[in-house]
Every structure is written in structure tokens, then in C-alpha cells.
Amino acid sequence: MSRPQCPRCSRPIEYCLCALIPQLRSRTRLLILQHPSEVKHALNTARLAALGLSNAELRVGEVFEDLPELLAQPGYQVCLLFPGEDAQSLAQYAEQVGEQPLLLVVPDGTWRKARKLLHCNPLLAALPRVTLAPGLQSRYRLRKAPMSGALSTIEAVVSALDILEAPARFDALLKPFEALIDGQIKAMGEQTYRRNHGDGA
Incomplete structure (x- = not known):
């Protein structure tokens, strides 16, 4: 029998993260496109990001029939x-568009699933692409990064907004993320965590 879940953050009631989720405003609009395989994942960071930002929308699917409407936001410059x-680089792209706010589209899933989203939605693949600065370090201690600079979705969103909305900072978005990871480590036990993810000490 499954445990009762919080209808907002989708965590078990006893581990609800809602008290830690901020409500942050941003000039940048976020459109997070989540692959269905991520929805039930215990570490669903895309959901946390969308809940914590007033100007963000989370959509789940593989093929987004209404993508043209989602991208047609008057006054916004769209990039992926x-x-x-x-x-x-995101900083360079933002400099080029000047004062115009961005609609930043963020695919959410493993690299393979994210590529599938682009393949299934040619309109996505045709968007101008932007990247974060190389060498960023993830705080995601429960997954080995597939490549240098790989971040979880919520970390990528925070890094992007810190660039686009400077001097404003969006670190508060990471509080529920870090609490989620701490809870997962506590549940598995420190020794198991160290053996599988730590330094073996």
C-alpha cells in the first residue's frame, strides 16, 4: 500500500518539502519539458523548480502538440x-538580445531521454541553443554525473537565472533539493551511501 503523498510536492506526507519551497519572481520565463519517465522519480527536481518560480511552467510528455502555442509568448526571445x-554561452546570448526577456526552454530527463524530446519535437531542435559555463559542480550526491559539468535540472535552472537576473540570486530554490538529497542519504544509511556514492572512507 502506497503512503499518502502531498498533492503539491508529491513527496510522502511525512517528508513534505513545501515549507522549504520558495516563491521567487523572475523576468525570465521557464518552460520545463519533462519526459514521462521522470515523473515518478524520487528526486524530481524539475517539479521543485517549477513550484518555486512564479514565472515557470512544467509540462510532461514526449510529443507536445501545443508547443507552438507554448513558445509563442509575446515579448520573449526563445532559446533552448x-x-x-x-x-x-547563455551569458553571451543574453547580451545579444539586450533588454528583451528570455523564454528559456529546459528539457528534463536523462541525456538520452532529453535528446528524444528534441527528436520527437522538431520545433525544439530548431531553437537557438544556449549552455551554461563549463566546469560547474553538481551538488547531486546520489548520481554520478555522466559528463563534466552535468547538473540536475533544478541546479541548471538556478545557474541560468543567476546569470540572466544578476545581481539577483536564486539559491533559495536549492533548499528543498538539498533537503531531499539529505533525506535520501539518511534513508539509505551513511555506510551504504559512502560505499556506493562516497569516497569509501
Whole structure:
């Protein structure tokens, strides 16, 4: 029998994170497109990001029939946060568009699933691509990063907003994320965590 869940953060009631989720305003609009395989994941950071930002929307699916409408936000310059040969640094791209606010589209899923989202939605693949600065370190202590600089979705969102909305900072978004990870480590036990994810000490 499954445990009762919080209808907002989808965590078991006894581990509800809602008290830690901020409500932050941003000029930048976030559109997070989540692959269905991520919805039931215990560490669903895309949901936390969307809950903590007033100007963010989370959509779940593989094919988004209404993508043209989602991207047609008057006054916004649209770009995709995803690496690629022709990707520009986010800071450089933002400088080029000047005062116009950005609609930042963020695919959420494993790298393979995120690529599938682009493949299934050609309109996404056609967007200008932007990337974060290389060498960023993830606080995601429960997964080994598939490549240097790989971040969880919520970390990528915070890093992007810190660039676009400077001097404003969005670190408060990471509080429920860090509490979630601490809870997972506590549940598995420190020794198990160290053996599987730590330094073995």
C-alpha cells in the first residue's frame, strides 16, 4: 500500500518539502519539458523548480502538440538550454538580445531521454541553443554525473537565472533539493551511501 503523498510536492506526507519551497519572481520565463519517465522519480527536481518560480511552467510528455502555442509568448526571445555544436554561452546570448526577456526552454530527463524530446519535437531542435559555463559542480550526491559539468535540472535552472537576473540570486530554490538529497542519504544509511556514492572512507 502506497503512503499518502502531498498533492503539491508529491513527496510522502511525512517528508513534505513545501515549507522549504520558495516563491521567487523572475523576468525570465521557464518552460520545463519533462519526459514521462521522470515523473515518478524520487528526486524530481524539475517539479521543485517549477513550484518555486512564479514565472515557470512544467509540462510532461514526449510529443507536445501545443508547443507552438507554448513558445509563442509575446515579448520573449526563445532559446533552448541544451548543449550542441552551435550552442552559445547563455551569458553571451543574453547580451545579444539586450533588454528583451528570455523564454528559456529546459528539457528534463536523462541525456538520452532529453535528446528524444528534441527528436520527437522538431520545433525544439530548431531553437537557438544556449549552455551554461563549463566546469560547474553538481551538488547531486546520489548520481554520478555522466559528463563534466552535468547538473540536475533544478541546479541548471538556478545557474541560468543567476546569470540572466544578476545581481539577483536564486539559491533559495536549492533548499528543498538539498533537503531531499539529505533525506535520501539518511534513508539509505551513511555506510551504504559512502560505499556506493562516497569516497569509501
